[in-house]
Amino acid sequence: MKAMGRFYLRTINYRGRNPVYLLLQILLYLLSGVYFIFLRMKRAYARRRKIKIDIPVISVGNITWGGTGKTPLVIYLVxxxxxxxxxxxxxxxGQRFGDEPELLHRKLPQVEILHSASKKKLLLGLKNRKDVNIVVIDDGFQNWDIHRDLDILVLDSGAPFGNGYLIPRGNLREEPASINRADLIVVNKITPESNLDALEKRIARYNFSGDIVYTCYEIEKIRKMEGGEVLPSFLSERKVALVAGIGHPEYFSYLIQNTGAEIIQRFFYPDHHVYTRQDLQRIEDKLDNKVEVILITEKDEVKFKKIFSESQSIISLPLYVVEVGLRFVKNEQALHRRLDILLGGSGI
Structure with missing residues (x-):
């Protein structure tokens, strides 16, 4: 299954002239047409059954699968x-168990977090709750049957509209014009090389007239997996290997490079990858002798700890977890203004 996943990603992103890949892309493109018809039917059906509750509802979502930064924004809003x-x-x-749900529970220990395949059912269960002031839906942009008082859409600055194709030919969950439903767009993973004017023009092609906020990740903490925190300067000129099963791990590399570390190896897996002992053994076997430490993300830590809880670690080098948070690059006040209107207050 893992090999099939890698082959699929290679196929949809292929830009050469190999006839096998080109034929597969044509077949996937035809299936995308079927998906689009199904999408429109499902969206129309859901809108006719939209529900609204008296509690303010905020959605944080995207139009591509994988790695835009919804969960960090949810944590920030909470x-x-x-x-x-x-x-x-x-x-x-979805279910309570998984990298993102576990991360939410760890980051927000005093907050009620509900999980279900039906967000609508969960929302209906909250409508008479007097102790709930605000509901935040993680990944709610495609919940057309739920009224949202604030719809926030998160885009990846490197590929705001994926590869331009709908599933399965690409990674677009909806057509780009659907961004018009959003009240506010957050463009994440901004770098010094990002051209904000060009990004605004790309978004403007689809007649979006709302506010656009720009954010990036920054390293907040680096700690040993077994305990103990170190300063980011600890990585300066240190030879490291990266292990990540996240969407668009290139940004993880970018953050680590900015610490002055020398990246010797990268072991990147698909988003939400479920590690096995065999995966860790392969990493251990392939580690370059120059590598001094291994760096992983918080999402990967959840899955690593599950393996280590069942048996002893087979990784000989120390594992360090890199915790990141959102930093606003431009137009933060637009988000605060929206939240203030929603809450009926006079400032965040």
Whole structure:
């Protein structure tokens, strides 16, 4: 299955002239047409059954699968609301167990986080709750059957519209014109090389007239997996290997390079990759002798710890977890203004 996943990603991103890949891309493109018809039917059906509750509902979503930065923004919003003395419930799609749900529970230990395949059912269960002031839906942009009081769309600055094709030919969950439903767009993973004017023009092609906020990740903490924190300067000129099963791990590399570390090896896996002992053994076997430490993300730590809880670690080098947070690059006040209107206050 892992090999098939890698082959699929290689196929949809292939730009050469190999006839096998080109034929597969044509077949996937035809399937994308079927997907688009199904998408429009499902969207129309859901809109006719839209529900609204009296509690303010905020959605943080995207139009591509994998790695835009929804969860860090959800965490940021919850901290803002907690600072305002609000009781928040977070709704997350799917099961309680997994890298993102576990990360949410770890980062927001005092917040109610609900999980279900049906966000609509969870929301209906909250409508008579007097102790809930705000509901935040993680990954709610495609929940057309739920009224949102604030719809935030997160785009990746490196590929805001993926490779330009709908699933399965590409990674677009909806057509780019759907961004018009958003009240606010957050363009994440900005770098010094990002051309904000060009990004705004790309977004403007689809007649989006709302506010655009620009953010990036920054390293907040580096700590040993078994405990103990170090300063980011610890990585300066240190030879490291990166292990990550996240969407668009190139940005992880970018952050580590900015610490002055020398990246010797990268072991990158698909987003939400479930590691096995065999994976870790292969990493251990392939490690370059120059590598001094291994760096992983918080999402990967969740899965690493599960393996280590079942048996002893087979990684000989020390593992360090890199914690990141959102930093606003431009137009942060637009988000605060929206939240302030929603909460009926006079400032965040």
């Amino acid at each position: 901290h803002i609301f907690k600072h305002r003395g609000k009781n928040i419930t977070v709704i997350h799609h």
